[in-house]
Amino acid sequence: MIAATVLGSGMTFIDATGVNVAMPVLQKDLHTSLAGAQWVVESYQLLLASLLLVGGALGDRYGRRRLFMIGVALFSVTSLGCALAPTIGTLVAARALQGVAAALLVPESLAIVSASFDDKERPRAIGLWSSFTSLTVLLGPVLGGWLVDHASWRWLFFVNLPIGALALVLAAVGVEESRDPAQARLDWVGAVLVTLALGAIVYPMVEWSHGEHGRLSAILGAGFVLVGLFVWVERRIDSPMLPPDLFRSRTFSAANLLTLFLYAGLGATMFFIPFDLIDLHGFSATAAGASYLPMVVLITVLSPLAGKWAAKHGWRGPLIAGPVLAGCGFVLFALPGLEARYWTSFFPAAVVLGLGMGITVAPLTTAVMGSAGREHAGIASGVNNAVSRAAGLLAIAFVGMIVALVRGHLADAGTGGDEAFLGGLRVAFLVCAGMAAVAAVCGTMTGGVEVRR
Numbered sequence: 491m492i493a494a495t496v497l498g499s500g501m502t503f504i505d506a507t508g509v510n511v512a513m514p515v516l517q518k519d520l521h522t523s524l525a526g527a528q529w530v531v532e533s534y535q536l537l538l539a540s541l542l543l544v545g546g547a548l549g550d551r552y553g554r555r556r557l558f559m560i561g562v563a564l565f566s567v568t569s570l571g572c573a574l575a576p577t578i579g580t581l582v583a584a585r586a587l588q589g590v591a592a593a594l595l596v597p598e599s600l601a602i603v604s605a606s607f608d609d610k611e612r613p614r615a616i617g618l619w620s621s622f623t624s625l626t627v628l629l630g631p632v633l634g635g636w637l638v639d640h641a642s643w644r645w646l647f648f649v650n651l652p653i654g655a656l657a658l659v660l661a662a663v664g665v666e667e668s669r670d671p672a673q674a675r676l677d678w679v680g681a682v683l684v685t686l687a688l689g690a691i692v693y694p695m696v697e698w699s700h701g702e703h704g705r706l707s708a709i710l711g712a713g714f715v716l717v718g719l720f721v722w723v724e725r726r727i728d729s730p731m732l733p734p735d736l737f738r739s740r741t742f743s744a745a746n747l748l749t750l751f752l753y754a755g756l757g758a759t760m761f762f763i764p765f766d767l768i769d770l771h772g773f774s775a776t777a778a779g780a781s782y783l784p785m786v787v788l789i790t791v792l793s794p795l796a797g798k799w800a801a802k803h804g805w806r807g808p809l810i811a812g813p814v815l816a817g818c819g820f821v822l823f824a825l826p827g828l829e830a831r832y833w834t835s836f837f838p839a840a841v842v843l844g845l846g847m848g849i850t851v852a853p854l855t856t857a858v859m860g861s862a863g864r865e866h867a868g869i870a871s872g873v874n875n876a877v878s879r880a881a882g883l884l885a886i887a888f889v890g891m892i893v894a895l896v897r898g899h900l901a902d903a904g905t906g907g908d909e910a911f912l913g914g915l916r917v918a919f920l921v922c923a924g925m926a927a928v929a930a931v932c933g934t935m936t937g938g939v940e941v942r943r
């Protein structure tokens with residue numbers, strides 16, 4: 491049972507990290523712009539972030555195993571579509587459908603584990619699931635880089651086919667059906683509104699550097715109006731996907747704001763690091779993928795330790811110190827010049843960023859869950875997961891707009907192509923550092939002792 495859920499969710503984790511590493515090569519192969527490359531990630535993230543909570547509710551109502559298997563099957567089929575995509579447009583469309591599949595698959599994976607064990611065995615089972623899924627996160631960048639160097643970026647998606655087939659077989663024979671209709675909440679109005687709102691905000695920022703600014707400004711304004719309409723609707727319907735009562739807790743609100751800003755900086759940095767390493771510093775895709783390992787290893791090792799510390803002493807300290815360290819890591823990524831070497835420039839940045847995130851991740855989860863109370867644990871976890879996904883979605887669009895504008899300004903001033911791109915990336919990493927600083931301020935508002943029961 492655990493093997494099936496690890497394989498299913500592992501596909502999405504490998505894709506999430508592997509696609510970033512492949513992006514510079516994919517961009518050249520499909521002859522697309524930076525904006526086109528951004529849409530390969532953004533189309534997936536948009537549908538995943540928007541539908542994640544609805545996907546969990548569908549599993550509660552119609553059966554977690556059923557939705558998990560539908561998600562795995564759809565993710566496999568859409569992966570084939572991504573692998574065979576002849577143009578950037580068809581790849582973006584296939585990635586959007588892949589995001590829908592992930593929204594069905596991701597929430598059901600852990601829900602199946604939780605529903606399959608009693609209170610005594612559940613923590614060990616979740617710990618085992620977390621350990622194995624962490625390995626897939628470690629594997630993703632290196633596997634993605636190796637496949638790009640030795641085969642093609644298309645194999646990043648082809649490998650999902652045998653993984654998905656095995657996950658389906660294991661789920662069919664080893665997972666019992668479970669559901670909880672009383673807890674199911676299907677807020678289709680909210681899902682449509684949040685999808686339209688996020689899309690209307692992201693689209694103008696991605697297209698800003700080469701679009702008509704008056705039209706894009708109007709679309710951006712409409713996006714913020716839709717955000718307001720979404721909040722208004724959520725306050726008035728019986729079963730909202732984003733329950734307003736949760737945000738009466740200052741700690742819950744502050745923790746999710748911290749998530750928004752910190753994961754925004756992380757998401758944008760993870761997207762642009764491969765462009766820096768491959769396009770400007772001549773790294774192979776495999777080496778660029780391996781550059782993620784210090785961060786991922788430190789997060790994996792430090793998270794349990796930081797979680798235990800937060801459980802004993804409170805989460806406020808780590809939620810201030812962690813974002814501050816992460817911000818220092820973002821600043822270090824902004825420093826290397828075109829002649830920089832990995833071990834003296836990028837490795838220290840990766841280590842400092844990994845330390846910051848490793849200190850933050852588990853205490854942040856503790857703060858979210860502790861402030862929500864046991865009766866709201868599931869929805870609180872889902873909301874925080876959706877916020878982290880939306881953060882990356884918005885940040886890649888916003889920071890990408892900044893990169894394009896700075897690069898264009900420097901090029902117009904006579905700066906060479908690589909230097910202009912490097913200048914844009916430097917500003918981007920500094921913006922990410924600013925986001926981490928805001929996250930640290932949010933950490934000061936989490937209290938550290940509030941627990942709702």
